[in-house]
Amino acid sequence: MEVKNIVTIDFDIIMAPSIEIYNAFVNEEMGINDFAEYRNALLGFCNANLAIYTSLSFYVFRMFEQLDKTQIHFVYDHDQVYDYIKPEETYNIFNIDHHHDCGYPSSNPELYCGNWVLKIKENKQLNDYIWITDEFSGDIPENMGEKIMLNDFDLYSMPKPDIFVICLSQAWVPSQFFPLFDLWVDFYNVYFNEGEPLSLELNSRKK
DSSP states (O other), X not given: OEEEEEEEEEGGXXXXXXXXXXXXXXXXXXXXXXXXXXXXXXXXXXXXOHHHHHHXXXXXXXXXXXXXXXXXXXXXXXXXXXXXXXXXXXXEEXXXXXXXXXXXXXXXXXXXXXXXXXXXXXXXXXXXXXXXXXXXXXXXXXXXXXXXXXXXXXGGGSOOOSEEEEEOOGGGXXXXXXXXXXXXXXXXXXXXXXXXXXXXXXXXXXX
16 A cells, blocks of 8 residues: 655644643543533643644744645644545544643543544554654554654654645643644645635534
8 A cells, every 4th residue: 555644733732731731631531522622621821832732833834835735735634534445545644732642541432532543553554653742742552653852853854745635623721822833734725725714614613
């Protein structure tokens, strides 16, 4: 099978270290409405890590220069990466994320945002997995891949992605930082002449 490179950014990476306060509180029995309710209650007064945001912004804009617009996708939930997986391909995945997304104890057996990497491996389509994360994240499960600290990693050392997915993960980011994500979408729209700001699939953000 042909090997393709996926680079994906989960926007929750900008919430290090404050995200771990929230991460320790929530549990797998919570529904999406519970996440939305407690997100701002727990993180609403926390600061984003703007150094991480700035570094990623430069990388994102560089990818706009190097990729065709059809290779770039903005999504709400990280399991939507699966929408771009083809059965005849295998993948090297570079995931910039606070969470490893390789499944968790008692995790949902169905595809969801916390196990999409594991599902790709179970389908024998994971060639290599590099998790690029912050110092406040947990350990990567055994035999899933390699964990690298974002602070020690050169983003431009990654191969040019065949598929570039940028995920809001709105359940893990307080709403006051959504405009920072929207800025990336707006730059995409301006760069590729896509019309009005936020004219992509994020134009009617789910509540």
